[in-house]
Amino acid sequence: MKAALKRAILLLNILLILAGCTSVTEKGNRVINTKMGSERVDGITYTSKGQNFRQRFIILHYTVSDRERSIDLLANKDVSSHYLITDRENEPIYYLVDENKRAWHAGISSWGSFSNLNDNSIGIEIVNKGFVMKDGKMNFYQFPSWQIHKTAVLLLDLIKRYEIEPQNILGHSDIAPQRKQDPGPLFPWKELYRDYGIGMWYDDTVKEKYKNAFSEGVTPEDVQKELKKFGYGIVVTKEYDEQTKNVITAFQFHFIQYKYDGVMDAETYAVLKALNEKYKK
Template sequence: MIWISSHVGILENVVPETFVSFHSGRSSWGNYSQINPISIGIEIVNFGHNEIDDSWDPFFQEQIRIVGLTVTRMVNQYKVLPHNIVGHSDIAPNRKTDPGVMFPWGQLYKDYGIGAWLDSDEMNETVIIAKYRPSTPCPRIPDQKLFVNYLGIYGYNITDEVQAIKAFKAHFTANQKPELYNQNVTHLEMYWIWALVAKYLH
């Protein structure tokens, strides 16, 4: 067993993918409480959040291109489900904030077809119902308790509700929009989590 923190470091391989690396630390996703043995970690050099001026370091397009190509190959090779392509903050929201709000999850979905995201037409409730036949109706009002329950269904550890909410927003509704990165649950968050559960966990 090799004790190194990730499998891939953009731009070099660190640990062979067939070995266990200790990239996730104490984390969980869905029914799994031990992520290291069942996942592949990719590290990208980025300064993250600057607390002095409350800014986020952008990612370079070359980094995203390499991530896109690398993960596309891994998805095809290992048959990874879209909603299982997640960031450190998704699997350990009480400890981590990386890759942060500026990591372009939507671009990776649109340009490389990897990860979970909603298509433009899926921002319509009628489309979600027709395509995926969700088992629950679309929430009509912001409800933190209901939202957190959906987060747990989707895969998040909801022990720390606030950090789980923020992790979700960094990945989805506040992505590329740092000004929206907070613990508030709005109609937008309610719609996204309902639609994502319908799309990927139906």
């Protein structure tokens, strides 16, 4: 068996050399063959201590479209994501972009000290029509339970393989609150945390500790600093401006899902403080 493997590798190397490509060896070393010459690359003798995974974030989206248009958009246009979960229960999860390559799903984005999250994230698109406007309000579409289960299975695999931190599993609206709403307030973040141990959620006992904090004289500057501390891209202007309303709305989409009016109140502020205490020590 071992001799057969050696012969197979030798044959593959010959074919690669003839094609002007890089060859492989049993131990993971390689030889670079080009028209300029050949060089041996040793990937075994030394290994750098200073390294980690490129994949630091997972960003969840809805497609704002039906299955056919979603597939066409993500497979044939400039927009892309690493994975697509359709609205057909019997279909597999589609793997569209190699995890080690950059997909174009995040756009202009930031979280904490990171920006341009296409560079260091895995994007997951879920077929869902998003929302429709009715009487001046956004009415969002539900996600079926089986679709969330598929999402959870995929997330658990990615989290394990890339050691993704809970605070780095985010929605598109979290990293781009001035222009995005997905995956919206009907995406069950609490369920993912409770049933699968995925992502962030606050502790009720800690939230109770902060229930009176807002009424004790919290300023717009205080709110902006807390949101910025949590990770949102926000400029501290010391006033409740449009950008702050959008960030508060994104926060409510994720954590106060029965209320997403962009208004900071005692409940929203207590949850924000509880999350910062838990994840941003």
